[in-house]
Amino acid sequence: MSVTLQDVCFRYAGSGVGVSAISLAIAPGELLALIGPSGCGKTTVLKLIAGFLVPDRGRVLLAGQDATHLPTRARDLGIVFQSYALFPHMSALDNVAYPLKVRGLAAALRRRRALEALDMVGLAGEASRRPAALSGGQQQRVALARALVFRPKALLLDEPLSALDAARRCEMRDEIRRLQRAHGIAALHITHDQEEALSMADRVAVMGRGRILQLGTPTEVYRHPANRTVAAFVGGANLWDGRVAGPAAVDTALGRVVTRPHGFAAGAAVAVLVRPERFRAGEGPDGINTFRGTVERDRFLGSVRRFDLKVGSTTLSVETADDTPASSVHVPPDAVQVIVAESDCNGG
Incomplete structure (x- = not known):
């Protein structure tokens, strides 16, 4: 499924801060990294795609269909946050199965699909453990499995690797890229880590003051920057x-x-x-x-x-x-x- 923003504008009430004239398209199987200084609007773009915010102007399209006013639950998007947001009282298996539970799948099917998702990220043997008993990298894998278990139409990644050590970040970069490509999922990856963006992304969008300053391949953005x-x-x-x-x-x-x-x-x-x-x-x-x-x-x-x-x-x-x-x-x-x-x- 493709993800498209058409001339999207949004302003937070009373502040004037937001994003302006955001237009971009993410193709199935493509990973687009969104980078820029703090406060430039990166997370706002993600929230507009996810449905947490509604644009003041412009449209959000999913698979070519207007989703601008669709509620988040109707968008079928996998979202991985910086904090992982795992339920501490649930096992890894139950955390991963939760999106299937809220969608009404039978218990046996939920378990099977959740085990498959954990196996996909190399954690089938940790299914019974709770988040506190898992390392940071393992928790990140559980969050990724949970985002993928219901076979989302697109994947939104909000600084998902920032809490990991350098070696684990490199490992998880490769894991996310492998899974995202294998399933042909359009992915938006927000990060402050430029090396991460350049090494993972098919294309990079550089934001500043709520606008996209340049959009291109990692090579284009690095070797031929649009401006100072x-x-x-x-x-x-x-x-x-x-x-x-x-x-x-x-x-x-x-x-x-x-x-x-x-x-x-x-x-x-x-x-x-x-x-x-x-x-x-x-x-x-x-x-x-x-x-x-x-x-x-x-x-x-x-x-x-x-x-x-x-x-x-x-x-x-x-x-x-x-x-x-x-x-x-x-x-x-x-x-x-x-x-x-x-x-x-x-x-x-």
Whole structure:
């Protein structure tokens, strides 16, 4: 089943905070990650799809049918919350079977389907245990099984992995993706973890101040951000204000930066973006895009080293696999992005 929002607007009474002109579509089997700063409207979008909120304008479509005013219980959506929301007095089996109970399925069928769902997430052997006797990762799996047991039309995930440790988060990312794809379920995943969004999603929507700033594949959003706001939010970023000096050059506080052809008019105010991993140690050919400075905050992280290079009043963030940071670095012109300078979202 597809999930579609058409020009949806919503404002919370008395605050003016909400979302505006939200249009997106999630295809069956697709996972769309929704990211953005706190307060930008991510959870509001989920609540509008789930039916917890009704839009002031626009439509919510499920499988092409208008569901804007349908109650939540009639939408057949699986929802997994950050808190898991398991019933503490119930066993894992009874927690998973509960959505089937409220739908009136017979006890024997409920048990069979719940056991199948627990087996699907690798917890068939823990069916009799209550949530307090389960680890955080196991509780998350129970919540996921409960969301899938009634074969929902779509899956809504609201920061479901934030309470897990790093290793368990990676494991659960793969598990959610496997199950969601195997069942061809359209899924919306809200997260603050950019790595999680980029690694899991088919597409990523970046929100700010109640609007979608960019919607695209993880590669598109990371490598070709629509504007400075998106560039600063997604991944590590070295961003400098600049003014176009030519078809492949921008003047910045660090001097003239040679770029690939960028298409901006001469004299235009722009932003220059260099991702930390695109720097190379040492001098560039003919000194092009070479920056010399003093190494600060050298951090060894195993597979990579991150260090800050103080160049005049500007600090460059550099990421490299080399063991020894360099006092000079350069960046190839084709690794320099010239983007729209506007920056109008930090929350909301």
